[in-house]
Amino acid sequence: AQSVSQHNHHVILSEAASLELGCNYSYGGTVNLFWYVQYPGQHLQLLLKYFSGDPLVKGIKGFEAEFIKSKFSFNLRKPSVQWSDTAEYFCAVNAGNTGFQKLVFGTGTRLLVSP
Amino acid sequence: DAGVIQSPRHEVTEMGQEVTLRCKPISGHDYLFWYRQTMMRGLELLIYFNNNVPIDDSGMPEDRFSAKMPNASFSTLKIQPSEPRDSAVYFCASSLGLAGAETQYFGPGTRLLVL
Numbered sequence: 110a111q112s113v114s115q116h117n118h119h120v121i122l123s124e125a126a127s128l129e130l131g132c133n134y135s136y137g138g139t140v141n142l143f144w145y146v147q148y149p150g151q152h153l154q155l156l157l158k159y160f161s162g163d164p165l166v167k168g169i170k171g172f173e174a175e176f177i178k179s180k181f182s183f184n185l186r187k188p189s190v191q192w193s194d195t196a197e198y199f200c201a202v203n204a205g206n207t208g209f210q211k212l213v214f215g216t217g218t219r220l221l222v223s224p
Numbered sequence: 225d226a227g228v229i230q231s232p233r234h235e236v237t238e239m240g241q242e243v244t245l246r247c248k249p250i251s252g253h254d255y256l257f258w259y260r261q262t263m264m265r266g267l268e269l270l271i272y273f274n275n276n277v278p279i280d281d282s283g284m285p286e287d288r289f290s291a292k293m294p295n296a297s298f299s300t301l302k303i304q305p306s307e308p309r310d311s312a313v314y315f316c317a318s319s320l321g322l323a324g325a326e327t328q329y330f331g332p333g334t335r336l337l338v339l
Contacts (some may be wrong), residue, residue, distance in 0.1 A: 155328075
């Protein structure tokens with residue numbers, strides 16, 4: 110069964126620091142990849158997604174993620190975080206072996222940005 | 225569009241009681257998903273529907289959980305009888321087309337506390 114690993118459960122950064130959150134998945138075939146964000150007290154929102162093409166994907170609010178097929182990774186990055194980026198971030202994968210019908214989420218990374 | 229609507233937003237109940245969570249997907253979406261979010265297990269897919277038909281309920285924890293989708297605009301997740309370990313945030317999400325190919329839109333969630 111496919112699985113998604115987010116190794117950093119909690120990350121604490123100061124404003125203006127650079128961010129990189131790791132995401133690795135287990136499936137070797139065709140995958141679609143997502144990052145969702147959950148701000149405090151809110152529901153999950155799509156941050157960015159990768160289906161095909163340029164492996165460097167730009168999302169909202171200055172976030173980007175890079176798909177590295179050889180490493181089964183889809184790490185999320187932001188050059189300079191803001192206090193408003195405090196949230197929980199979820200990586201999700203959808204694989205061809207499920208008919209692309211459902212997502213598998215990682216356990217999430219809680220990011221706290223101190224002002 | 226109002227987005228995915230869930231009710232109630234908060235539910236506190238006593239062990240042994242029946243709990244019914246409700247979801248209205250985005251109009252026109254043909255996939256509906258129920259997720260459970262806990263600190264220990266993160267975001268887990270419980271069940272999903274396509275065109276009102278349950279496709280995969282392998283994530284439903286046990287027989288105490290049941291889900292229905294009587295029409296395209298309404299779904300319920302029922303827990304009977306409820307137990308303290310069912311305390312979690314339950315999210316409903318919908319998408320147009322295959323989940324992996326299209327963005328899932330999440331509702332605000334129902335925060336359930338079973339005493």
